[in-house]
C-alpha cells in the first residue's frame with residue numbers, strides 16, 4: 636500500500652461543479668443547502684482519518700434527511716464521474732493523483748477508477764467527498780462486507796492517511812515442489828500498535844495481495860530459472876544464495892515491502908531452492924506447451 640498526497644479539492648468545490656449540470660432546480664436547492672453540513676462531515680473525516688478512526692463514523696442513508704442516498708449516488712455517477720460533465724475534471728484529477736498511475740491499494744495494477752473508502756452504498760454523506768475517493772484499479776474497487784469495520788483493527792489502510800512502507804512487513808516463503816511456489820504473508824512489526832498490525836493484515840486479506848503476488852512470483856520464477864541455468868559463474872548453492880541475496884537487497888532499496896525483494900530473500904534463504912530445487916521451475920505450467 637502506498638501513501639499518496641491528500642486531494643486538492645473540497646466537497647464544497649465538488650458540489651459547485653456537480654450542480655452545474657443538474658436540471659432539477661429543487662435538487663440543486665436541496666444540495667446547495669447541505670454544503671455546510673457536508674463540509675463539517677468532511678472536516679470530521681479528516682480528523683478521524685488521521686488517527687485511523689474512520690470506523691467510528693456512522694453509516695448515513697441520507698444527508699440530513701434532505702438528500703437521499705440514491706440522489707447522492709446518482710450525483711456521483713451522473714455528474715462527478717460522467718465523461719464530459721463540468722465536474723469530471725475533479726474526478727480525473729483525483730484519479731491521476733496516484734504516482735505512475737499505479738493503484739495505491741495493491742501497488743501493482745493500473746488505476747482505472749475511484750474507490751469509495753467508506754462505501755457509497757452505506758455513506759450518503761461521503762459519496763462525493765474527495766477525501767473518501769481513492770484512485771484504484773478495478774479489482775481493488777470493492778464494496779464488500781469485509782470493508783465495513785466495526786473496530787479499528789478491522790479497517791483496511793487508507794492511502795491518504797496511513798503510512799506503512801517505512802518498515803518491513805511483507806515476507807515470503809518458498810514451498811518446495813515441482814514447480815516451487817512462493818507464498819507471501821503480512822507480518823507487521825510487534826512495535827506497532829495492535830490496531831496498526833491488524834489493519835495491515837486486514838488490508839492484505841481484503842485486497843487479496845497474497846494471491847496477487849504469488850501469481851506475479853510464478854512468472855518471475857521463470858526469469859530466475861533462466862538466469863540460474865544459463866549462468867556460468869554460479870556453480871554451487873552458496874554462490875546462488877549470495878546472488879539471490881544481492882538481488883533482494885537491490886529490490887528492497889526503493890521499496891521496503893516490494894514483493895520482489897521478499898521473494899528473492901526467501902529464495903536466497905532456501906537451502907532446498909539454492910541446492911538444485913530451482914531446476915523444478917522447469918515444470919512450471921507457464922513453460923508447458925512451448
Ligand SMILES: [Zn+2]
Nearest residue numbers: 738741772775
Ligand atoms: Zn489495486
